[in-house]
Every structure is written in C-alpha cells, then in structure tokens.
Amino acid sequence: MAKLVYLAGPIDGCTYGECTSWRDYAIRELSQDGITGLSPMRAKDFLKEHPKLVDGISEHVLISDAGITTRDMWDVRRSDAILFNLLGAEKVSTGTMIEYGWGSAFNKPLITAMESEGNVHEHNMIRRLSGYRVETLEEGLLVVRALFDY
Incomplete structure (x- = not known):
C-alpha cells in the first residue's frame, strides 16, 4: 500500500528554488522510509526561468x-497526510490555506511546520x-514518519 504525503506551502511570490528545495x-528523506512525497511543483521545471512565481x-x-x-x-484527496511548511513565509498563501480546508474536509492528518510566533x-x-x-521541517518529517510507523 502506497504511503503518500502532500507537501504544501507557499508558491506565489517565491522563487522556483524556494518552492522546490x-x-x-x-x-529524498521520506523515500528512505518508503513514503512518497507529492510536490505541487512536479513537472513544472519550465518555471525555473522566472525570477518569481506569481499568479x-x-x-x-x-x-x-x-x-x-x-x-x-x-x-490532497489521495494523500494519507499533509505536511505544511509555512516557515519563513512573508505573505499569506491563499492556495495553501485552501489546502488546509481540503485536508480537513477529507479527514487527513495535518502537520504544520511554522514558527512559534510572528508567522x-x-x-x-x-x-x-x-x-x-512543529517549529522545524525536520520535526515535521519526524511526525510524518511516526504516522506511517505501522
């Protein structure tokens, strides 16, 4: 059985590298545990040429x-869990907020990596x-691994 986690976070206003790194x-990290991360940036290499990704x-x-x-x-619907990385966000990500709603409506475990204050x-x-x-991406990955530890 596939173990899928959707990797949500800001895209609009970010560079391609900020979105993909x-x-x-x-x-890479999750694949070591047989977990597949789904990136909304997959198959979008053509966006590398743009300095900032905007609507x-x-x-x-x-x-x-x-x-x-x-x-x-x-x-989001086919994932088993969603990892939200909001660390360092400079503006509210509308798309990411919609993904919170979808994830909740589809009864997915939602893991949020975000600063303790000021985000x-x-x-x-x-x-x-x-x-x-959690306050770091590493902690978020630990939670994902723990959810799939069965």
Whole structure:
C-alpha cells in the first residue's frame, strides 16, 4: 500500500528554488522510509526561468487556474497526510490555506511546520486544524514518519 504525503506551502511570490528545495529534500528523506512525497511543483521545471512565481505567470495548462486546482485537490484527496511548511513565509498563501480546508474536509492528518510566533499564517483556524504543529521541517518529517510507523 502506497504511503503518500502532500507537501504544501507557499508558491506565489517565491522563487522556483524556494518552492522546490525544501520539497526535494523532504521527498529524498521520506523515500528512505518508503513514503512518497507529492510536490505541487512536479513537472513544472519550465518555471525555473522566472525570477518569481506569481499568479498568471504562464499559459501552460499545468499552471492554469483549473490545472493547479484540479491536481492539487486530487493530490490532497489521495494523500494519507499533509505536511505544511509555512516557515519563513512573508505573505499569506491563499492556495495553501485552501489546502488546509481540503485536508480537513477529507479527514487527513495535518502537520504544520511554522514558527512559534510572528508567522503571517498565525490564525485560530490554522491552530485548530493542525493536528501536529512543529517549529522545524525536520520535526515535521519526524511526525510524518511516526504516522506511517505501522
């Protein structure tokens, strides 16, 4: 049985590297335990050429309004858990907040990596929906591994 975790976090306003480096790291780390990380950035290498990723940056079908929404919702629905990395966020990520709603509606364990204070995503609903809240990506990966330790 596949063990899938969706890797959620800000994309809009970030560089390609900021969006992919932590996700690539998480995918490598989790794969050692037979867990597959699903990145919303997969198959989007064509975005490397842009200095910042912003809404409407390209006409490519994978990053159209429908393309992003369809695949991200599908990934959240089929995942066993969702790891949210909000560390260092400079502005609220609307898409990520929607993924919290989907994850909750689909009864997924939600793991949030976020600073203890000062993060722009600090909100009572995020605190309530987060089954696990940690302050580092490493701690988030430990929680994911523990959830799949059966």
